Amino acid sequence: MEKYDEQLNIGIKEIKNIKMTDNEKNQILQNIVGQEKPIEIVPKERYSIFQMFNSYSYYMKLAVYFLLLVSVGGAFWFNYKGSNPKVTYTPNNYNNNQNYPLINNTETPIIPKTINTKQTDNTKLATNPNPIGEKSTMLNNNFLSAPAGGTVAVLAPVIVYKTRNDYSNNVSVCYKDDEITCNPGPGDAIHQRPTKLANGYFLKRMSGDVFLNITIDEFINYKGDWSDLIKIKNIIDYHPFTEMYSCPTTFDIEQINQAILNNRLKVECQNIL
Amino acid sequence: MNDKTEIFKEIYEKESDAIFRFVLIKVSNRDQALDITQDTFMRLWKSMSLGKDISNYKSFIFTICRNLIIDWYRKKKSLSLDAMSENYKTFDIIDKSSINNLEINFEGKNILEKIGELNETYQTPLYLKFVEDLPIKEIGEIIGISENAVSVRINRGIEELRNKMGYK
Numbered sequence: 015m016e017k018y019d020e021q022l023n024i025g026i027k028e029i030k031n032i033k034m035t036d037n038e039k040n041q042i043l044q045n046i047v048g049q050e051k052p053i054e055i056v057p058k059e060r061y062s063i064f065q066m067f068n069s070y071s072y073y074m075k076l077a078v079y080f081l082l083l084v085s086v087g088g089a090f091w092f093n094y095k096g097s098n099p100k101v102t103y104t105p106n107n108y109n110n111n112q113n114y115p116l117i118n119n120t121e122t123p124i125i126p127k128t129i130n131t132k133q134t135d136n137t138k139l140a141t142n143p144n145p146i147g148e149k150s151t152m153l154n155n156n157f158l159s160a161p162a163g164g165t166v167a168v169l170a171p172v173i174v175y176k177t178r179n180d181y182s183n184n185v186s187v188c189y190k191d192d193e194i195t196c197n198p199g200p201g202d203a204i205h206q207r208p209t210k211l212a213n214g215y216f217l218k219r220m221s222g223d224v225f226l227n228i229t230i231d232e233f234i235n236y237k238g239d240w241s242d243l244i245k246i247k248n249i250i251d252y253h254p255f256t257e258m259y260s261c262p263t264t265f266d267i268e269q270i271n272q273a274i275l276n277n278r279l280k281v282e283c284q285n286i287l
Numbered sequence: 288m289n290d291k292t293e294i295f296k297e298i299y300e301k302e303s304d305a306i307f308r309f310v311l312i313k314v315s316n317r318d319q320a321l322d323i324t325q326d327t328f329m330r331l332w333k334s335m336s337l338g339k340d341i342s343n344y345k346s347f348i349f350t351i352c353r354n355l356i357i358d359w360y361r362k363k364k365s366l367s368l369d370a371m372s373e374n375y376k377t378f379d380i381i382d383k384s385s386i387n388n389l390e391i392n393f394e395g396k397n398i399l400e401k402i403g404e405l406n407e408t409y410q411t412p413l414y415l416k417f418v419e420d421l422p423i424k425e426i427g428e429i430i431g432i433s434e435n436a437v438s439v440r441i442n443r444g445i446e447e448l449r450n451k452m453g454y455k
Contacts, residue, residue, distance in 0.1 A: 028395025033304040042325045
């Protein structure tokens with residue numbers, strides 16, 4: 015038994031001699047502790063904006079200060095005179111200037127209007143003084159986003175257009191790169207009928223870019239597969255629009271008609287064709 | 288140099304060889320053993336840096352080390368097709384091939400070989416008890432078994448070792 019213990023002890027002593035070399039030991043310690051050094055944050059040297067002038071001569075400095083004074087003062091004067099409508103016009107004074115009669119959209123938040131898409135016949139000249147705000151006309155530019163019936167929130171611009179022929183009763187589709195990219199279904203084709211305005215203009219509703227030779231009534235009442243009618247061969251006009259304007263969303267139909275009759279559509283609305 | 292660094296260096300000086308040894312007899316590759324040793328102390332250093340409360344550094348680093356060896360075996364097993372084709376050794380077994388490469392005398396090799404021939408559940412407790420002089424409680428913490436189970440394994444291991452060495 016003693017011999018066993020002795021042999022075991024010698025063996026264990028030998029095993030305990032298994033060690034790393036000093037180099038290996040130091041290398042590992044360096045790898046661990048060395049990489050965890052705190053990062054010293056060196057504060058950036060700060061320069062004053064006027065420090066650059068130190069090397070300038072007296073007259074040079076004077077010239078620079080004069081230029082700064084003129085440019086800053088000029089900017090204030092320029093704004094004070096009201097030359098920049100986007101900055102200076104307010105609801106109190108914008109009507110006094112006939113050149114900028116519209117409320118500046120950059121300063122006025124666009125409030126979604128709740129309107130009703132249910133409408134039976136709007137091909138007649140609309141005379142409602144405020145049809146947009148009073149739930150009568152849908153002005154959504156993209157017909158696929160407008161549900162048939164119910165209320166929608168309108169943020170899209172008011173689009174007024176004129177076509178080379180009267181397509182007010184024709185189905186329209188989106189056309190891009192030689193293919194029809196979107197189209198109405200029989201359920202929502204009724205909402206493609208535009209609102210008729212003065213002088214042959216129309217208020218755009220759920221219409222597309224090109225018109226088909228199918229009338230809206232034919233499309234709605236078609237007994238077969240209605241998708242058969244949505245064909246490129248049925249497009250009758252690839253460039254139907256002769257004029258198109260984007261009017262402020264604050265405009266009602268009376269204001270649009272007034273603008274048309276006063277020949278101010280190009281002034282008050284933006285030409286987008 | 289702050290206190291934590293000093294404490295870490297002290298622990299490293301005291302325990303690094305034991306950890307290296309423990310790894311080397313299991314992985315049979317000196318470079319690999321150095322890597323695992325470094326990883327072990329790296330984890331200890333990070334734990335200390337994070338301010339973790341470590342009650343017993345020795346059992347803590349041995350536990351980390353054992354887990355890293357387990358990870359290494361798993362990785363090796365998933366990478367090696369040869370290893371997959373054979374019934375590969377578990378991580379608690381002393382690697383016999385590594386014993387031959389160790390630069391120690393005959394008695395040391397002999398003891399390691401005999402420990403390596405024992406039932407695998409006896410090997411690590413016996414090694415930690417006799418080579419690293421760890422108390423039963425810490426061995427239990429490292430292996431994840433109760434103190435009683437450690438005592439039983441050590442006693443049975445001693446018995447088996449004695450038989451293997453020809454002292455019946």
